[in-house]
Amino acid sequence: xxxxxxxxxxxxxxxxxxxxxxxxxxxxxxxxxxxxxxxxxxxxxxxxxxxxxxxxxxxxxxxxxxxxxxxxxxxxxxxxxxxxxxxxxxxxxxxxxxxxxxxxxxxxxxxxxxxxxxxxxxxxxxxxxxxxxxxxxxxxxxxxxxxxxxxxxxxxxxxxxxxxxxxxxxxxxxxxxxxxxxxxxxxxxxxxxxxxxxxxxxxxxxxxxxxxxxxxxxxxxxxxxxxxxxxxxxxxxxxxxxxxxxxxxxxxxxxxxxxxxxxxxxxxxxxxxxxxxxxxxxxxxxx
Amino acid sequence: xxxxxxxxxxxxxxxxxxxxxxxxxxxxxxxxxxxxxxxxxxxxxxxxxxxxxxxxxxxxxxxxxxxxxxxxxxxxxxxxxxxxxxxxxxxxxxxxxxxxxxxxxxxxxxxxxxxxxxxxxxxxxxxxxxxxxxxxxxxxxxxxxxxxxxxxxxxxxxxxxxxxxxxxxxxxxxxxxxxxxxxxxxxxxxxxxxxxxxxxxxxxxxxxxxxxxxxxxxxxxxxxxxxxxxxxxxxxxxxxxxxxxxxxxxxxxxxxxx
Amino acid sequence: xxxxxxxxxxxxxxxxxxxxxxxxxxxxxxxxxxxxxxxxxxxxxxxxxxxxxxxxxxxxxxxxxxxxxxxxxxxxxxxxxxxxxxxxxxxxxxxxxxxxxxxxxxxxxxxxxxxxxxxxxxxxxxxxxxxxxxxxxxxxxxxxxxxxxxxxxxxxxxxxxxxxxxxxxxxxxxxxxxxxxxxxxxxxxxxxxxxxxxxxxxxxxxxxxxxxxxxxxxxxxxxxxxxxxxxxxxxxxxxxxxxxxxxxxxxxxxxxxxxxxxxxxxxxxxxxxxxxxxxxxxxxxxxxxxxxxxxxxxxxxxxxxxxxxxxxxxxxxxxxxxxxxxxxxxxxxxxxxxxxxxxxxxxxxxxxxxxxxxxxxxxxxxxxxxxx
Numbered sequence: 001x002x003x004x005x006x007x008x009x010x011x012x013x014x015x016x017x018x019x020x021x022x023x024x025x026x027x028x029x030x031x032x033x034x035x036x037x038x039x040x041x042x043x044x045x046x047x048x049x050x051x052x053x054x055x056x057x058x059x060x061x062x063x064x065x066x067x068x069x070x071x072x073x074x075x076x077x078x079x080x081x082x083x084x085x086x087x088x089x090x091x092x093x094x095x096x097x098x099x100x101x102x103x104x105x106x107x108x109x110x111x112x113x114x115x116x117x118x119x120x121x122x123x124x125x126x127x128x129x130x131x132x133x134x135x136x137x138x139x140x141x142x143x144x145x146x147x148x149x150x151x152x153x154x155x156x157x158x159x160x161x162x163x164x165x166x167x168x169x170x171x172x173x174x175x176x177x178x179x180x181x182x183x184x185x186x187x188x189x190x191x192x193x194x195x196x197x198x199x200x201x202x203x204x205x206x207x208x209x210x211x212x213x214x215x216x217x218x219x220x221x222x223x224x225x226x227x228x229x230x231x232x233x234x235x236x237x238x239x240x241x242x243x244x245x246x247x248x249x250x251x252x253x254x255x256x257x258x259x260x261x262x263x264x265x266x267x268x269x270x271x272x273x274x275x276x277x278x279x280x281x282x283x284x285x286x287x
Numbered sequence: 288x289x290x291x292x293x294x295x296x297x298x299x300x301x302x303x304x305x306x307x308x309x310x311x312x313x314x315x316x317x318x319x320x321x322x323x324x325x326x327x328x329x330x331x332x333x334x335x336x337x338x339x340x341x342x343x344x345x346x347x348x349x350x351x352x353x354x355x356x357x358x359x360x361x362x363x364x365x366x367x368x369x370x371x372x373x374x375x376x377x378x379x380x381x382x383x384x385x386x387x388x389x390x391x392x393x394x395x396x397x398x399x400x401x402x403x404x405x406x407x408x409x410x411x412x413x414x415x416x417x418x419x420x421x422x423x424x425x426x427x428x429x430x431x432x433x434x435x436x437x438x439x440x441x442x443x444x445x446x447x448x449x450x451x452x453x454x455x456x457x458x459x460x461x462x463x464x465x466x467x468x469x470x471x472x473x474x475x476x477x478x479x480x481x482x483x484x485x486x487x488x489x490x491x492x493x494x495x496x497x498x499x500x501x502x503x504x505x506x507x508x509x510x511x512x513x514x515x516x517x518x519x520x521x522x523x524x525x526x527x528x529x530x531x532x533x534x535x536x537x538x539x540x541x542x543x544x545x
Numbered sequence: 546x547x548x549x550x551x552x553x554x555x556x557x558x559x560x561x562x563x564x565x566x567x568x569x570x571x572x573x574x575x576x577x578x579x580x581x582x583x584x585x586x587x588x589x590x591x592x593x594x595x596x597x598x599x600x601x602x603x604x605x606x607x608x609x610x611x612x613x614x615x616x617x618x619x620x621x622x623x624x625x626x627x628x629x630x631x632x633x634x635x636x637x638x639x640x641x642x643x644x645x646x647x648x649x650x651x652x653x654x655x656x657x658x659x660x661x662x663x664x665x666x667x668x669x670x671x672x673x674x675x676x677x678x679x680x681x682x683x684x685x686x687x688x689x690x691x692x693x694x695x696x697x698x699x700x701x702x703x704x705x706x707x708x709x710x711x712x713x714x715x716x717x718x719x720x721x722x723x724x725x726x727x728x729x730x731x732x733x734x735x736x737x738x739x740x741x742x743x744x745x746x747x748x749x750x751x752x753x754x755x756x757x758x759x760x761x762x763x764x765x766x767x768x769x770x771x772x773x774x775x776x777x778x779x780x781x782x783x784x785x786x787x788x789x790x791x792x793x794x795x796x797x798x799x800x801x802x803x804x805x806x807x808x809x810x811x812x813x814x815x816x817x818x819x820x821x822x823x824x825x826x827x828x829x830x831x832x833x834x835x836x837x838x839x840x841x842x843x844x845x846x847x848x849x850x851x852x853x854x855x856x857x858x859x860x861x862x863x864x865x866x867x868x869x870x871x872x873x874x875x876x877x878x879x880x881x882x883x884x885x886x887x888x889x890x891x892x893x894x895x896x897x898x899x900x901x902x903x904x905x906x907x908x909x910x911x912x913x914x915x916x917x
Contacts, residue, residue, distance in 0.1 A: 010373070016365070017365045017366065018370065022366065025381070030384060035402045096293060096296040108535065108539065109304075115488075115531050120310070120508070126516060130516060132320050132321035165299075165303065180641075182643040187656070188609070188631045190704070196660070205646075219392060223393065224393075243398060247401065256398060264392075267390060271390055
């Protein structure tokens with residue numbers, strides 16, 4: 001609304017509405033990020049605290065050590081495959097729910113795990129995968145020796161897919177609900193056979209939801225440390241575990257900050273590519 | 288095609304619910320180890336309730352959630368109104384800053400706040416890591432979600448309604464209170480609900496900003512799980528899942544009535 | 546009322562689309578109830594009726610989006626009842642246009658040809674031809690959301706026509722446009738159809754649209770065809786009260802036959818000039834169009850004359866519409882707005898008593914079962 005107001009009045013209104021929130025975001029989001037950037041350029045003090053001299057040595061160390069590159073590679077790899085598995089499970093499910101007579105109930109069944117505490121969802125898989133767990137009870141029932149399923153990469157995959165599946169299904173469902181099905185008829189009418197018609201007329205309509213869902217799974221899956229910590233314990237180290245370790249027992253905040261900046265740079269790169277194709281409305285789909 | 292889709296859906300729902308149901312079942316199992324059901328018992332629930340610390344952790348969790356939600360809802364709603372209604376310098380920068388807490392991995396947000404509190408404490412000797420710092424941290428990510436949810440509602444609002452209010456003699460503040468706020472209330476409520484559940488659910492950021500004496504339920508579960516499986520945790524998880532289901536069902540009933 | 550030009554239109558003798566006893570049920574509702582009809586090659590054929598009359602369902606069955614519960618659908622002499630839409634030699638212009646939002650104009654139009662795996666150069670050539678056809682050359686790279694409603698409608702038309710269908714199906718293609726644009730596009734559509742010689746089946750609820758554009762019209766109501774015939778016949782000789790009311794305005798007067806060509810009404814006894822003789826005692830409805838009623842200040846020496854009072858007058862520029870009251874019955878009468886005041890073309894005032902004459906040739910007898 002462009003209403004008549006003196007510059008002073010307008011300034012007062014902006015300060016009253018935007019002021020407190022903007023102040024908060026600058027103090028608790030922007031400044032901390034800058035601190036991480038500064039600390040990542042510092043060195044490790046005798047007690048682990050960051051101290052001068054400043055330099056790029058943490059980054060040099062990160063990118064010259066195959067161990068760290070392997071961690072980055074593994075994080076991306078596990079994140080990517082988990083996300084693809086989530087899509088494989090979630091994409092058809094969203095269509096099934098949207099076309100079901102009981103869609104409200106089914107949606108509720110997706111929402112319940114979505115709102116169930118994150119740690120409980122991870123913990124549940126320990127109960128399934130542990131030595132005396134559900135899966136081994138099943139295996140031994142066939143007379144086979146119990147398997148060592150924990151810690152394992154398999155368990156990390158399963159729990160990651162499990163944890164983030166609802167994050168994908170809900171935005172995709174929103175996209176499927178808005179599908180203009182008359183386009184499918186138009187494609188048939190113009191001679192496209194069923195599979196072709198789906199990919200020409202329906203799939204593109206789900207693409208924005210699919211991309212948003214992809215990021216909603218991929219970003220936290222790459223950044224997680226809890227899942228790998230509890231289910232991959234020691235065996236599977238992701239970049240999140242590396243950061244936690246530097247701020248915990250390894251006591252090297254400067255190096256941990258550098259690792260954080262690397263993770264953040266990867267996320268921002270992905271987001272930048274996404275925003276370029278989807279625009280700001282695409283960013284809103286991530287909420 | 289339909290049959291393949293429904294078979295697939297059946298498998299996915301089994302995958303989603305099997306682990307949760309296992310925990311619920313085991314919380315009533317007499318056997319301390321393993322998944323063989325040896326008999327029904329409420330012993331683990333009794334033990335859970337005899338643990339006084341649990342109540343303290345629950346209180347901590349709720350204090351953090353309630354206070355942070357209240358603050359972030361007010362700040363986020365005002366921020367959304369200002370962003371939609373006014374033009375000002377650096378507006379674009381602020382808009383992008385808003386997305387940062389949504390997209391940055393929790394672990395990065397956690398350590399950045401840890402560093403901030405550390406830097407400030409070095410300078411002025413305050414604040415030490417406590418419930419207070421957890422609340423500050425939670426508000427910092429909640430505010431973004433509340434703003435974006437409320438803004439989505441605001442942009443759908445017919446601006447002539449506000450013009451009509453002013454035409455009828457309402458001041459800016461009266462217009463906001465009598466017209467704008469009631470109309471965006473569903474968005475504000477949705478934002479608050481989202482903020483509240485994000486706070487309850489958060490482990491990672493809490494993990495980095497909590498100090499001694501500020502343990503929340505997720506922190507407790509994490510440290511217990513690190514020590515190994517315990518039936519008390521089954522019982523606690525079952526209760527938390529139960530509360531989640533109950534709240535969701537109540538929410539659905541509430542919306543249906545409206 | 547305007548009709549399609551009467552000049553000789555060359556219609557083939559062969560049948561483009563044939564429906565045989567087609568029925569479609571949705572639950573307990575018979576959306577289409579035992580419909581049989583033939584559409585000739587090169588014909589502009591309209592399915593006209595109110596919403597929910599089954600016209601769109603009928604069109605969707607011809608396109609292949611719905612399968613009839615009973616009956617057969619033949620296109621070009623071949624049974625297509627169970628053939629999926631992508632194998633039928635017909636194309637549709639959808640009411641919502643159903644343009645692919647992620648493709649530009651060119652890609653939308655090329656879609657059908659691409660499905661046929663036509664070579665690239667051939668596709669380009671035909672797309673250019675189709676764009677030219679609908680006057681959209683230069684819009685190749687536009688996206689649908691950057692175009693006006695009328696332009697989108699033309700893209701939809703080009704997208705269908707470029708496939709050279711045997712029959713073009715149009716599902717209320719003009720209903721989303723404003724009046725002026727609608728009138729322009731009517732003419733465009735008619736010219737296009739005449740030029741290409743393609744059979745058009747046109748679904749509409751707008752009687753004026755159907756009358757202006759069609760060679761023949763099938764008026765539908767409650768899943769059935771009320772009347773099927775050449776456009777003028779539908780207007781001049783409605784066979785049922787529904788058709789008389791739905792097509793244009795009509796005055797309906799209940800009557801009882803007293804002689805083979807004479808009826809008794811509450812307004813008096815009227816003589817008729819109808820080919821079909823009536824059976825005395827038979828109850829019928831008389832229909833007469835408002836513009837066929839003549840009014841006089843002095844009693845004229847004409848048959849079928851009675852007194853009425855002017856109850857209301859509506860001036861519409863070129864015409865005066867009188868609402869008359871006679872024996873409790875309301876009649877509408879439309880007269881041209883002349884400067885000349887001669888008998889039969891006089892102007893009247895409110896509450897004036899006038900003489901009404903119903904010309905025998907213009908009185909249409911509707912013999913309907915079950916009317917009281």
